[in-house]
Amino acid sequence: MxxxxxxxxxxxxxxxxxxxxxxxxxxxxxxxxxxxxxxxxxxxxxxxxxxxxxxxxxxxxxxxxxxxxxxxxxxxxxxxxxxxxxxxxxxxxxxxxxxxxxxxxxxxxxxxxxxxxxxxxxxxxxxPLAGQTAYRSLKRVGLRAGETVLIHAAAGGVGSFGTQIAVALGARVIGTASERNHDYLRELGAEPVTYGEGLADRLRELGPIDAAVDFVGGDAVEVSREFVSPDRIASIANPEVGAHGYVWVRPDGAELAELASLADEGKLTxxxxxxxxxxxxxxxxxxxxxxxxxxxxxxxx
The missing domain is CATH 3.90.180.10 (Medium-chain alcohol dehydrogenases, catalytic domain)
Structure with a gap:
């Protein structure tokens, strides 16, 4: 071959x-x-x-x-x-x-x-990798319908899946991204916010946040801790969240089947x-x- x-x-x-x-x-x-x-x-x-x-x-x-x-x-x-x-x-x-x-x-x-x-x-x-990473991260923070989740790097390869899965669960999504990706995030069902200096101040204007997932690293976890309890923060980039919050995806056909169902239901593109x-x-x-x-x-x- x-x-x-x-x-x-x-x-x-x-x-x-x-x-x-x-x-x-x-x-x-x-x-x-x-x-x-x-x-x-x-x-x-x-x-x-x-x-x-x-x-x-x-x-x-x-x-x-x-x-x-x-x-x-x-x-x-x-x-x-x-x-x-x-x-x-x-x-x-x-x-x-x-x-x-x-x-x-x-x-x-x-x-x-x-x-x-x-x-x-x-x-x-x-x-597979990006979708399961997003899926497991949202499961790790126990996201439920009606809650608000902060997704860092929401327009990226993992974040775009996380945004759609969270919306499918019935959650409100606040997603960080560059301004050029704000319309894209709105199409996915998220409320975009510009990352970078002053992020915490911008987040305070958007109301309470129940959970946060970090798909980018940097200061995302530190900013999240200002709004979310430590047990409801997950990261794929920062081990400082601890063993519970650090996500490393395992091969799992059952999770893939659930993602396939979301796609066929029109909830995941x-x-x-x-x-x-x-x-x-x-x-x-x-x-x-x-x-x-x-x-x-x-x-x-």
């Missing part, structure tokens, strides 16, 4: 389109013919060695944890799916090596769900900023590294 691979830790400049052996399909796994792979900042951070102290990484390394495609082969005891099923998933395995930037990828059945009918493959590939062919993964990383993407970047295979 063709895949994007790294022979050692490196950057976008080190990505190469390579010919690699097709992956073996173990018990409890299926083989997915990849149609699209989502690009996330963790992909290039991991490739640069940023998670070396946390995760086992083996080479040649094929990056990518977000996938959408078609089941091509079913392993032993993998009856949850059949050949021909359209699926999407978060394929983070026990060690990092065989990722989704490839023509084929194996996945344990617990990592996958049926692809939403309302989304194409590129849109579906943009959901996916904005794909740009797609790149697999061979141009390096350019996709360079765009991601600019940190100004609205929605998702996706590789098409």
């Amino acid at each position: 063709k895949a994007i691979a790294l022979q050692e830790y490196g950057s976008a400049d080190d990505l190469r389109l390579a010919e690699l052996p097709d992956p073996k399909v173990g018990p409890g796994e299926v083989l997915v013919r990849v149609k699209a792979a989502g690009v996330n900042p963790v992909d290039w951070k991991l490739a640069a060695g940023g998670l070396d102290g946390l995760m086992e990484v083996r080479f040649p390394l094929v990056p990518g944890w977000d996938v959408a495609g078609v089941v091509e082969k079913v392993g032993f005891d993998s009856g949850e799916f059949s050949v021909g099923d359209e699926v999407f998933g978060y394929v983070r395995k026990d060690w990092v090596q065989q990722g989704a930037y490839a023509e084929l990828v194996t996945a344990n059945v617990r990592m996958l769900a049926k692809k939403p009918r309302s989304l194409d493959f590129a849109q579906a590939a943009g959901v 996916v904005h794909v900023e740009r797609t790149f062919p697999l061979a141009e993964a390096a350019d996709a990383w360079r765009l991601s590294q600019q940190g100004r993407t609205r929605g998702k970047i996706v590789l098409t295979v």
